[in-house]
Amino acid sequence: MIHKFDFLVIGGGIAGMSYALSVAKSGKGKVALVCKTSLEEANTAKAQGGVAAVTNxxxxxxxxxxxxxxxxxxxxSDLSAVKHVVCNAPDAIRSLVGWGVNFDKNKDGNYDLHREGGHSDFRILHHADDTGFEIQRGLMEAVRNDSNITVxxxxxxxxxxTQHHLGVQVTRRTPDIECYGAYILDPETGKVDTFLSKVTLMATGGVGAVYAMTSNPVIATGDGIAMVYRAKGTVKDMEFVQFHPTVLYNPAETHPAFLITEAMRGYGGVLRLPDGxxxxxxxxxxxxxxxxxxxxRAIDHEMKIHGLNHVCLDVTHKDAEETRRHFPHIYEKCLSIGIDITRDYIPVCPSAHYMCGGIKVDLNAESSIHRLYAVGECSCTGLHGGNRLASNSLIEAVVYAKSAAEHSLRVIDGYDYNTDIPEWNDEGTMTNEEHVLITxxxxxxxxxxxxxxxxxxxxxxxxxxxxRLDLLYEETEDLFKRVKATKDICELRNMINVGYLITRQAIERKESRGLHYTVDYPKHAYDRKQ
Known part of the structure; x- marks a missing residue:
């Protein structure tokens, strides 16, 4: 089946929905919003901490x-990208509020601002300790009420x-690669449909699921990054994987591990060994x-030298009622496994959390592939550099979604559908009955x-x-050629591609910088020259 939409958005988190809402209100065409599960399951909904913006x-x-x-x-970090996000953050907050998102306010009616690690001031807007859930709720309601958006x-x-599907040889040196849409699997029919578009936006989120323990849901398999890499687009800074220092240590839950927000340390939480x-x-x-x-890295080192599987976060010295009020979901979650955070230490350990690299984009969020934009965690804007500052990600997604919307609306009239695209061909392939190989x-x-x-x-x-990844790649590509496309095998392909990119770019960086720390090059390159 062939679908035609002016705007194709792949991903249903804060990035994808912000862009969809921005272009839909222009009246310049119809928007398709494609998400691999339900809108409710986007990674945005898992973000607890908040949104960084200068409002006071x-x-x-x-x-x-x-x-x-x-x-x-x-x-x-790219200074131009940093200025772009920081200076446009207050306007992005106004957009979120206009779409129905609520942020907590104090008794004076001003935003109740938190402070998190790395911030020199109180500038984190939040909604209790479930800010991401509130943002997702507000945006979902707005998207579902917009007649120009089909979900x-x-x-x-x-x-x-791209031109590759028209028989044109496309390499990483091809200067004019164009995106004409995407092949989309409909699990109900088992068929891969053709979605043609004038403009495509990639907003597929992160890569945490490629690690054994992650704060991300199992859907965070790096799909957008892998698809763009296979299409010969530029991918950058993949070595910078952020490990959140504090997820709840609970061996029964590793995918996703329950996040203990950075805001708890900003609130006054103290890291301790189990002995205090x-x-x-x-x-x-x-x-x-x-x-x-x-x-x-400090927690990882302490765990190794003491033979521990976790350290502890202590908020027992804080007012119990205030703690319950600020962190109701964390309080309830910990209580469900027998930990009263007002009296007990919280067992925590690091976990794969956020990808600072991704699909390289410019200030308009346009990738190296024409007509293809990327926003949110799957993109590399240059904002994060070697390490993401807490709560900068959600605001980055909204700012760049608006930039992508403004740019694509200016140029879309010059694009048309490419109707020569062949439909997906899976003749001669068999239904995959070797699911154990994939798992x-x-x-x-x-x-x-x-x-x-x-x-x-x-x-x-x-x-x-x-x-190890090279061997898995060869096995999986061979299997992919022999079976019908399913979500499971496609995710596995993407995970292997992403793992390869992280590993290759980590090998290429001959220094320790930001989130990339190697015992063979423990100092910055410029430190070694001095």
Missing amino acids: LAVDNFEKHINDTMVAGDYI FENHYAVEII KEFMQKYDKRLSLAPRDIVA QSVKEVGEIMSNYVGIVRSDLRLKRAWD
């Missing part, structure tokens, strides 16, 4: 936020369509409020990435990961 000009300013972002990113839930993007001793003073003068990469390979990817491409790396570990 009496004490805060853009320069402070810009500097905090550059410091956290280890000065790899395709439980549909899976298999590949984006503090340890962050050994690693950073900012103690428990140091940026995530420093805190995650075992998924498990192997997680183990390879966690064991060899984790918080601390080495040349030997990375080489071992490369070799």
